[in-house]
Amino acid sequence: MSDYKKTYNRFVVTLDRCKSTSSEKADIPSPTSSHYYSSLIFTKLCTSAESLLSICPSPTKIGKNAHWDCASAATLTRAIVEAYLVFYYICIEECEEKEWQARWRLLNLHDHMSRLKMFNVMKGAEEQVKQFEKYTPTVQSDLEKSEFFKALSEKQRDHYLKGNNAFFKSQDELIESAGGSVEEFRFRYRFLSNHAHSYPMGFYRMAESGRGTGVESKCEIGYTGLCLEWTTECLDKAQSEFVSKWGG
Incomplete structure (x- = not known):
């Protein structure tokens, strides 16, 4: 529970910082097409992350019959990871x-x-x-x-x-x-994809692990925490790059 609380709170702080950054750049003319698309995709990242937050129970709801759905959290996380790669490719990477x-x-x-x-x-x-x-x-x-x-x-x-x-x-x-580890990314992406596409890994061993029914379990809490942790990393990197691109 303590690990989930730290992960959740770190995610909330990071998302709030990203939303503030996005708002600060609103209505500012884009000097280049790359800046324009960076604004669009960064907003998309924030929006998807806000949706992720809405389906992840807060630490205060642990033990209080909250609805848990790590598979849906994984689906949104995969979309956020993919959006970040597009953001990096068309807006950040120098060419x-x-x-x-x-x-x-x-x-x-x-x-x-x-x-x-x-x-x-x-x-x-x-x-x-x-x-x-x-x-x-x-x-x-x-x-x-x-x-x-x-x-x-x-x-x-x-x-x-x-x-x-x-x-x-x-x-x-x-x-x-982008400075990431291909090996680490492959693990994360395959993990998320198995849930996003409802492959066997997404529903096999549901009974043994106590997940997939909306009921709280150690597995649901742990997997949801992973999604929040990985999304936090994406948001943190995107926010830093976005700020740098727009000159602080």
Whole structure:
């Protein structure tokens, strides 16, 4: 209980600091596109973290029939971790302007193709599909015109023009660039994903571990504490980088 209390309180303090930082930068014109997106994604991080807080019982509710759901906490934590990687990639990691423009245009293509795929499986969305298909060559051409993209091999260009990838870097490359441990990240990400996707690890041994029913247990408290701890690390890093980017 004492460990959960410390973790929970540290999370609350960190989240409050992040929300204050976000509010301080509200309505300030963005000097670059990178600053603009940093503001958007940092806000998204704060919003998701606030949602995580809303489903994690406070230490004062331990032993008082609170609702515990570490699997849902893990799902939100995974989303926060992924959002941080996007934040780092498009807003924090230093790269030449030509590369940044290519990164942004690849994101645009990925967004375009994701929406097209969504409408393709939506009943009665034939008109939307036609409109997206009409502009696909334009979005692809926009990426093809970038100097960074032109320098890639033909095989790489063909691969990225499909719009299946949002980044030019792999997840492992991003983690290393951000100063993290790939091995540690892999453990955390797999742990969170097993709960987010309801894989067998997410529901096997529910009875033995006393989790998954909404009832308090050592496992529920421990896993929820892990989610809060990992999210705190993400928020703390993002807040420091955000402040540095915006000049204090």
